[in-house]
Amino acid sequence: MTASADRRLRVEVRDMLDAVDPGAWDALTHGREPFLRLAFLEGLERHGCLGRRFGWFPQHLLAFREDALVGAAPCYAKTNNYGEFVFDWAWQTAWERQGQPYYPKLVISVPYTPATGPRLLVHPDEADPDAVRRRLLQTATARGVELGASGVHLLFPTAAEAALADQAGLVRRTGCQYHWHNRGYADFDSFLAALSTKKRKNIRRERRRVAEQGIEFRTLTGTTAEPEDWARFHRFYVDTFEKHMGIPTLSEGFFVGTAAALGDQVILFEAHLGGQPVAGALCYRSHDSLYGRFWGCVDDLPDLHFETCYYQGIEFCIREGLARFEPGAQGEHKIPRGFLPTPTTSAHAILTPGFGAAVQDFCLRERRMMEAQCASLMEHSPYRSPA
Template sequence: MYKLTTHPAIAEIPAAEWNALADPDTPFMHHEFLSAMEAHGCVGERLGWIPTHLALRGERDQVVAAAPCYLKLNSYGEFVFDWSWADAYERSGRRYYPKLVIASPYTPATGPRILTGQAQGGDERARAIAQGSIQIAERLGVSSLHWLFTAHEETRQLEQTGLMRRVGCQFHWQSRGYTTFEDFLASLSASKRKMIKRERRRVAESGLRIRRLRGDEVTEAEWATFHRLYCDTFDKRGGLPTLTLPFFLQIAESMGERLLLVLAQDGAEIVAAAFNLCGSRSLYGRHWGCFRDYHSLHFEACYYQGLEHCIENGLQRFEPGAQGEHKISRGFLPTPTWSAHWIADPNFRSAVSRFLLAETDSMDDYIAEMHSRSPYRSDGTHSDSSIEPT
């Protein structure tokens, strides 16, 4: 009934067909975002992300499911760290790279990786593309296949296909029906409420002007300044700034309503910025940069402005990015994330399976410990019941 094809460029799959299958809450999975990366040198052999996209086709050759897939020559930009696996694999005399990765490059944000749309039969098509991805990995002779930051139910489907589940942790915010930022503050303990008010006051007293702009409201000069800030952050941390200015300019034009840029200005000068992606229900914080240090500005630009945007626009979740226990005291709770993995070598697959069992127990303990630091009031005004189990 189905045929699975691979594509070295997402342009081979019509944008309308791809986007009709994509979740409106995950803009980083949309054709415009992924194609801009390919068009402007953000992926490719030089960076170790070689497009190998999957398209499941029906009887009339129409695309009925899809997944963004890459032949990976390294583990950079994945945020699900397997360097120890690569080291062990290569110490045993085998090549770990290339491998296959199904993900949105450089984007540790959760959501469906199998695009199936809303039509009936989505589970069947998801199983077909999951099973087919293993067959493609076997055909290519790669060491492994990795689905990153998958949705919870999707992870279960991948496990049923024979992949191994891995649990991680990020810190996410979920709305509890707040209508104002003050409502959110009222749900916190007194000490955390005072801390946030003090941090916001510090920024206000610095004289900085904070602006929130949709991507299509940002000028080309402002995008250029943001890109310098983005590159500066990577330079300070010894990383590689893979996203180019033309990439940002293109997505500002093609999907500007899905972008949120927070700018901090000292007079006429932009001194800091935070870049976010906007889904239909969620906000995703991605990049930050600052030319000079200002007390609490990072918290204001990356967290509090995003929280205000969510509350004002009825968004239910805010994922501010990977890692960061300091986010807990600012309202972001530990939340499990998932990935699914297939290893070609049976002996190494068995060793990884044992490792994942131990790692999951450790991660469960870590999440429980982080929950014990919740900043929310313990008088029943806040519930964590919507957090997914591991």
């Protein structure tokens, strides 16, 4: 543990969260953000989802006034770029060509989670929240220097945090995801009515094919799912990663433990055929959004992925009155199914001398390209009127 302090505010760097009071940590976001709940972040540590095998080493920032926790940031030293979803292979190559190490680097993010949300957490009663956020960023930079990191990276922050990072001199980078927005739909049919005729017919055809196969769905939560449900989903999850040459980082114990702790913030859509589970999609919900994270299946049945991962989630959002559905990173195939291109943000402080100007130029050119790409993709919107 290291610390930097003044008389009013001190910031500590911790390599584990097991000694942190869950109530104090969760109060920073009112417990609304599932991925920022202590049970989720500490569960990654407790259940072996981080560490040397996966290249994530906790360096969490905790800000205190007296003994009260008033701010925090989930922070990690990284020895690879896996599980960040802000891809920097070109940067790594540039460092290596100049004979410089790119790793370690420091990231303020939620591991394996490309969902936009708060990253510089501040207690809602804090009188000067931006002062705490600035201090967290300053401490992250100082810690990066201590570790010999190539840079500090703030991934998927809120718009307000990104603006604060701009003021602090970090370089902004733009990405693109595909999000569904609830326009006050009464039911799934009213959502379909907002689409063009061709797209509406295509979605109905996909849903009909799933139903004609005799597939039925049930929706479970962290409260209602049993341990055997999570054991089965974990098998789906591992199988999907292995099929696509990926690394299944999350353990069965993590799924069981976080489901018990997060309760109704954990949503599992499970597909059944002949009374047997054949697929599942795991989502998490906040007070206003649904986040799709993982899916898996026994067999690649026609259109089952679209129904399980997209249409079940849209129906859930309409039923629960949620404003937004983020089904995960990438995927232009989501556009004709109602998910529109949405810019995402990251911010970067380059600590290796001689690389800052090149990265800034790269990000500026990339940002223009991504903005043009999002605008171009919006021309393929499936909605009858602008969304």
